[in-house]
Amino acid sequence: MLILAGQGNPGPAYAGNRHNIGFRAVDAIAARWGFGPERSRFQGLAREGVIETPEGPVRALTLKPQTFYNESGRAVAAALKFFKLSPADLVLFYDEIDLAGGRFRMKTGGGAAGNNGVRSVTAHIGPDFRRARLGVGHPGHKDRVQGHVLSDFHKSEAAWVSALVGAVADAAPLLAAGEDERYQAEVLRLAPAEKLDPRRPGDLA
Template sequence: MFLIAGLGNPGAKYQANRHNIGFMAADEIASRWRFGPERAKFQSVIREGEVDTANGPVKVLLMKPQTYMNESGRAVGEAARFYKIKPQDVIVFHDEIDLAPGRFRMKAGGGAAGQNGIRSIISQIGADFRRGRMGVGHPGEKELVMPHVLGDFHKAEQPWLQALLQACADALPFALGGDDERYQGEVLRLAPAPKFSPRQAARGEG
């Protein structure tokens, strides 16, 4: 079994925030593949389902922690321990300010790079889990980072956002088959990132 966690903050006021792109990815995966209804467990909203891969269907626990971003590890750790899921079989989708809007990187292991949800998960299950880093751009100044990630996506950002979410869901069998490099390449092929700088995107230009 794989555990896929999308990170975000619970509640309607955060729903369209850049910080909630992980929740959006989880919702897109649930609608693309065979998943049951949402229910509450592991301090999360979870769905159980299957994704077809080249080696046959793979069981997946899909979760959106309801602990707020900074405590995401409590939920992910609880589920991983319950099902005895190895960190290598945990994939976490989250916003990444150090990537330009629409860019995507798969990464296994490493530090948190300032992402508090990732830091929380590392504290619970170690660093060896895999991260789907979804670029939302950097506002250019450190003091603007929090309002940037807690701000909603602009209307002009919707085309690349929807393309990225769909690509992450459509290409998922490669990640579940263990080929993160192929997965990253397929996501970028299906959803080429727009040609603008992160700072332009943060100001809603372009």
């Protein structure tokens, strides 16, 4: 079993926020691979299904914590405990301000880099989980970060946002097979994005 958790805030008021791209990513995976209906589980909204890989089917659960972004760890820890899984069985999808819009990076372990949702997950299960970092760009100054991530994507960003979450879903067999480097490369192949400075305002849109 693989837990694919997205970070975001619950409710329609937040649905279009940069902070909620993690929710959009796991929704896209569940839709692409025909997961079952969404149910309230583990203080979140969950869908269960199977991702086909060359090595065979892999059971997976998408999870959108409804505890608000900064308390994501509570829901994630509950799901891992229920299925008796380790942190290595978790992939956390979240917005990354230190990557330009449309860029994508996988990593395992490390610090929170100021992300309170990642900090919450780490506090509950430790740091050794897999991280799918979805670039949303940086507003240019730390005082503007909160407003940036809690604002909606611009219309001009819609194309790359759609391409990125679609690529994350289409390439999911590599993720399910544990091939994170190949998964990252395939996502970037399917949704190419220039390597730009995330702190340049002109690079956000």
